[in-house]
Amino acid sequence: MTDPIESPAVEAEAAAAEIERHDYDVVVIGAGGAGLRAAIEARLLGKRVAIISKSLFGKAHTVMAEGGCAASMGNVNPNDNWMVHYRDTMRGGKFLNNWRMAELHAKEAPDRVWELETYGALFDRTKDGKISQRNFGGHTYPRLAHVGDRTGLEMIRTLQQKVVSLQQDDFKATGDYESHIRVFHETTVTELFKTDGRIAGCFAYYRSTGKFVRFDAPAVVLATGGVGKSYQVTSNSWEYTGDGHALALRAGATLINMEFLQFHPTGMVWPPSVKGILVTESVRGDGGVLRNSEGKRFMFDYIPDVFKEQYATTEEEGDRWYTDADNNRRPPELLPRDEVARAINSEVKAGRGSPHGGVFLDIASRLSAEEIQKRLPSMYHQFKELADVDITKEPMEVGPTCHYVMGGVEVDPDTAMSLVPGLFAAGEVAGGMHGSNRLGGNSLSDLLVFGRRSGAGAAAYVDALVDVRPAVAEADVDEAVKRALLPFSSATEGGENPFVVQLELQKTMNDLVGIIRKADEMEQALKALQDLAVRTRTVTVEGHREFNPGWHLALDLRNMLLVSLCVAKAALERQESRGGHTRDDFPVMDADWRHVLLVLSALGEDNVELVRQEQVPMRPELLDLFELDELKKYYTGEEIGGHRADQGLDKGAKA
Amino acid sequence: MSHDQHFRVWRGDSDKGELVDYPVLVNEGEVVLDIIHRLQQTEAQDLAVRWNCKAGKCGSCSVEINGKPRLACMTRMSTFDEDEVITVTPLRTFPVIRDLVTDVSFNYTKAREVPSFAPPEGVAPGEYRMAQVDVERSQEFRKCIECYLCQNTCHVVRDHEENKENFAGPRYLMRIAELDMHPLDAADRKEAAQEEHGLGYCNITKCCTEVCPEHIKITDNALIPLKERVVDRKYDPLVWLGNKIGIGRKSAKS
Numbered sequence A: 001m002t003d004p005i006e007s008p009a010v011e012a013e014a015a016a017a018e019i020e021r022h023d024y025d026v027v028v029i030g031a032g033g034a035g036l037r038a039a040i041e042a043r044l045l046g047k048r049v050a051i052i053s054k055s056l057f058g059k060a061h062t063v064m065a066e067g068g069c070a071a072s073m074g075n076v077n078p079n080d081n082w083m084v085h086y087r088d089t090m091r092g093g094k095f096l097n098n099w100r101m102a103e104l105h106a107k108e109a110p111d112r113v114w115e116l117e118t119y120g121a122l123f124d125r126t127k128d129g130k131i132s133q134r135n136f137g138g139h140t141y142p143r144l145a146h147v148g149d150r151t152g153l154e155m156i157r158t159l160q161q162k163v164v165s166l167q168q169d170d171f172k173a174t175g176d177y178e179s180h181i182r183v184f185h186e187t188t189v190t191e192l193f194k195t196d197g198r199i200a201g202c203f204a205y206y207r208s209t210g211k212f213v214r215f216d217a218p219a220v221v222l223a224t225g226g227v228g229k230s231y232q233v234t235s236n237s238w239e240y241t242g243d244g245h246a247l248a249l250r251a252g253a254t255l256i257n258m259e260f261l262q263f264h265p266t267g268m269v270w271p272p273s274v275k276g277i278l279v280t281e282s283v284r285g286d287g288g289v290l291r292n293s294e295g296k297r298f299m300f301d302y303i304p305d306v307f308k309e310q311y312a313t314t315e316e317e318g319d320r321w322y323t324d325a326d327n328n329r330r331p332p333e334l335l336p337r338d339e340v341a342r343a344i345n346s347e348v349k350a351g352r353g354s355p356h357g358g359v360f361l362d363i364a365s366r367l368s369a370e371e372i373q374k375r376l377p378s379m380y381h382q383f384k385e386l387a388d389v390d391i392t393k394e395p396m397e398v399g400p401t402c403h404y405v406m407g408g409v410e411v412d413p414d415t416a417m418s419l420v421p422g423l424f425a426a427g428e429v430a431g432g433m434h435g436s437n438r439l440g441g442n443s444l445s446d447l448l449v450f451g452r453r454s455g456a457g458a459a460a461y462v463d464a465l466v467d468v469r470p471a472v473a474e475a476d477v478d479e480a481v482k483r484a485l486l487p488f489s490s491a492t493e494g495g496e497n498p499f500v501v502q503l504e505l506q507k508t509m510n511d512l513v514g515i516i517r518k519a520d521e522m523e524q525a526l527k528a529l530q531d532l533a534v535r536t537r538t539v540t541v542e543g544h545r546e547f548n549p550g551w552h553l554a555l556d557l558r559n560m561l562l563v564s565l566c567v568a569k570a571a572l573e574r575q576e577s578r579g580g581h582t583r584d585d586f587p588v589m590d591a592d593w594r595h596v597l598l599v600l601s602a603l604g605e606d607n608v609e610l611v612r613q614e615q616v617p618m619r620p621e622l623l624d625l626f627e628l629d630e631l632k633k634y635y636t637g638e639e640i641g642g643h644r645a646d647q648g649l650d651k652g653a654k655a
Numbered sequence B: 001m002s003h004d005q006h007f008r009v010w011r012g013d014s015d016k017g018e019l020v021d022y023p024v025l026v027n028e029g030e031v032v033l034d035i036i037h038r039l040q041q042t043e044a045q046d047l048a049v050r051w052n053c054k055a056g057k058c059g060s061c062s063v064e065i066n067g068k069p070r071l072a073c074m075t076r077m078s079t080f081d082e083d084e085v086i087t088v089t090p091l092r093t094f095p096v097i098r099d100l101v102t103d104v105s106f107n108y109t110k111a112r113e114v115p116s117f118a119p120p121e122g123v124a125p126g127e128y129r130m131a132q133v134d135v136e137r138s139q140e141f142r143k144c145i146e147c148y149l150c151q152n153t154c155h156v157v158r159d160h161e162e163n164k165e166n167f168a169g170p171r172y173l174m175r176i177a178e179l180d181m182h183p184l185d186a187a188d189r190k191e192a193a194q195e196e197h198g199l200g201y202c203n204i205t206k207c208c209t210e211v212c213p214e215h216i217k218i219t220d221n222a223l224i225p226l227k228e229r230v231v232d233r234k235y236d237p238l239v240w241l242g243n244k245i246g247i248g249r250k251s252a253k254s
């Protein structure tokens, strides 16, 4: 057992001397969909790989994904193809997406899903035995491969089992299961090491023992997921403290799009202890409708101009769409998430909410009890057991919950490498793919496409290094030990309980940089964060280093703080409303902001710098996939000068 | 609506430990995990517990509540009387690391011993065709969230450390059944189930099924059919008995 420490310096030196050390070609931080797919790819390319995760192997956040994985396989509607998916993704993101990422994603998603079947995945089937696909908000055609409402579980289990199968192959070849892939679970990375400007490795502690461990490796893939735990009402778990975002910043990489957070329109609102837990969008995809306290399907009042042509204007048309999608427009309940979340917010504010401050989501009057239990088993289960509500008989009460961060590490679309040589990022921690708003189902496919690309990118990077691997500097290891032990040291004596500081941070972000934003509130938030920065640095913990949640949180807090600063700063800067960023004081979308990225970098432990950067213009042949009239809603006149629509080009490929 | 309740939580490590009494505040709608979290925020910052999703989806928060293996995030406080003492202890079958956290590596070891899905030869990705009725059997087993409550409960290992070596446990025997029933899996798994993974130890008591939070019919739908497929019925008289008294016969592919 480790006793509370008297002198952190002495302790740090002693600890550094006996630190466990491992050498790998590629270290993947994160065992969700993105991390596992990255590790599989790097291993298939012959690399020795470590996978590190905070939770147990198989429990990463991906396990919670419900609705499905978007890929234009065209199994249900043969009109679907990558171009339609690409257009939907760009529209959903309000054209702020990194178009190259959106292109790669749309093109490669089907292959990535089919590949999962060869790993043993069992998706729900169509009548002719193919992978079934379901409707989701913002997707023109039924596109989401799914397994009931537990698609994330299927995905993570499949990838987990593929990792195991590779380990079994390695065992046959080398007699050691872990000769090429080893999983270090319940292990938290707290620092990245750099030498001569390149990645040299990383530093972590075992959660169970509190012992430190270092990984020497020329390539690190961040696949750490999101940041939602900085908000009070969220669908995200304790893992979502923005570690990868913060690690990247501290290593000198940049973040983009941090002002864009997705508030999922339907989280549970009651009882208080489950507030924020997700109610899958499949409920609406399968026919569920939103009503206010007057029983009105209010979404018909909230169809924005840019979407007028694609959505039904009457309940009758909307209802017909479920059975005849080719001849009717979809109901407005399936608008992109930002639109639905804002609409719910407005209804509640106008006094037309449900008893516990949400609105009603009704599936009971739309499907038979049997069908509900078959299509939405885990929702049925969740409401029955957590809220005493039988969703086959009564409507659910739902309201917006912080769900997904569009912002993340700025990466090269093809290789997933950040600005720091040797540092890669994929999945929710990477930025760009989803622009200002992510479509449901586009994350699971994103994990597969860019997980694979980051693994390949890291492997290629390691190959190009030949044998000059950057060495970890011992002084950096000592520093890392010291920082990790700070909450135990006398320097923080009399400091606060990390749980208390966390609550306050969550409240600040929820109240002041939430779903609807105002300049004065965000300024107030930035001030509050300054104060919280000091308190974060001095939180103190009790007890020992063995599985100590107080200590774990104390270290996560500094990441939450840095990331919250990024969100608040970028949100204050962007003077328009777009996707997951809504300004009360600048309520409209402004074409002059579309091509501007807000790029953040770290200034020390708890300050960030923001600069504006121009987006790279879309390749002409991709621009041509859109009608000129649609582009005019998003682009400035100058920008679409290059569109070749009026030059009589063949656009036959369009669906 | 809140009330006070008496909690007793096991605190300790692999060497020693004891039940510690905590008076706690309980609010309407709360689950046991909420109470544990409240303890962390107030008087027991270093109380160790695993959790992730708080919605019964990840299988992290398995503990024993009043002696019953349960998910702490899905056990509502309203299912207890207000004056009942609630005792929360770690899973008994696995070694304690700290407080409510146990070392579940047994399960990962067993997982690795089950040969993986064997893809059919000559079927390209994208060409897999399977009927919904045929995938449903394996899909039931793939609902498993790996909470290990069944592994913790099965008497073959719960009180018999010595059996751990030769017995995969219900979760991983079910995994073998899942692969065996996969319409396109190319491997034959029946012999190994019996010979290497200890199917024979299972005497179909169904205790595993009773604790499964996913309500998977582990015994009826996975273990008994698997036993039936293990060619020689004489091998296992219990199957014969089970069939005689009408325990879960299921038609299965052979």
Ligand SMILES: Cc1cc2nc3c(=O)[nH]c(=O)nc-3n(C[C@H](O)[C@H](O)[C@H](O)COP(=O)(O)OP(=O)(O)OC[C@H]3O[C@@H](n4cnc5c(N)ncnc54)[C@H](O)[C@@H]3O)c2cc1C
Pocket: A029, A030, A031, A032, A033, A034, A035, A052, A053, A054, A055, A060, A061, A062, A063, A064, A065, A066, A067, A068, A069, A070, A151, A152, A187, A188, A189, A190, A223, A224, A225, A226, A235, A236, A239, A243, A244, A278, A403, A404, A426, A427, A428, A429, A440, A441, A442, A443, A444, A445, A447
């Ligand atoms: C309830 C819910 C439902 C969803 N449904 C859908 C859906 O239907 N379709 C869809 O497309 N998307 C959905 N999403 C979004 C999607 O699930 C996530 O965006 C996606 O799973 C993120 O995957 P990831 O691989 O990036 O990270 P994760 O799966 O979150 O994995 C992150 C990993 O990083 C590890 N990690 C983090 N920090 C550290 C550290 N410091 N050291 C070591 N390891 C670390 C964690 O332990 C974990 O293993 C849903 C999200 C939620 C919350």
Ligand code: SF4
Pocket: B153, B154, B155, B156, B169, B170, B201, B202, B203, B204, B205, B206, B207, B208, B209, B219, B223
């Ligand atoms: S049915 Fe078999 S596996 Fe399940 S608890 Fe009984 S003996 Fe164990």
Ligand code: SF4
Pocket: B059, B143, B144, B145, B146, B147, B148, B149, B150, B151, B171, B174, B208, B211, B212, B213, B214, B215, B216, B218
């Ligand atoms: S079969 Fe059920 S009890 Fe066993 S690990 Fe899976 S979910 Fe848990």
Ligand code: FES
Pocket: B050, B051, B052, B053, B054, B055, B056, B057, B058, B059, B060, B061, B062, B071, B072, B073, B074
């Ligand atoms: S926390 Fe995920 S199952 Fe309980």
